[in-house]
Every structure is written in structure tokens, then in C-alpha cells.
Amino acid sequence: MYTEPKIALDCPSCGESIYAALSWFKQAYTSCPHCQQGLAAGQFEALVAALEQAMDESIDELLHGPASGGCCGKKSAGQGGCCSDKSDPGVI
């Protein structure tokens, strides 16, 4: 059900982009596939945390985002869609 997202982070040693599963970057100790330099999990910790938060937010948007039939959170999308519909009779 849950597929682990893959992310790309730059190796702090050689600068090459490492593309691997999220958990790969969380290993206590690993090594860069490009330069074989040892990498501690802490080196990616902040970046991984930021990415995870960004993913959480985008997943949240997928779950609670615009419902079918309209954007902007409006329930009643007129013909041609909303977003350009500035004429709200309730607000003058």
C-alpha cells in the first residue's frame, strides 16, 4: 500500500546526486554510491526532515485538497470553472 518515496540529495563529499529511497538516507551509517565516502545519517537529517514535511503537506493536499467539481475550495464551480469568478453576490 505504502510505497516508499525516492528522493535525491547531493553527496556532501563529492557533490554527486544520490537517488535512493527515503529510508536509505536514514541509515545510521552508509556510503555514497559515487565516491564510496562514508556518510552518517546526521548529514542528511535536516534535509530529509524538510523533505518529509514537504511530502506530508502535499499528501495532505491530495487528501483534503480541492474536491471534484471545483477549485479554490469552492463547492459550486460555474461554467468555465471558478478562480476567475470574482462576482460573489454575498459580498459587495
Ligand SMILES: [Zn+2]
Ligand atoms: Zn559522494
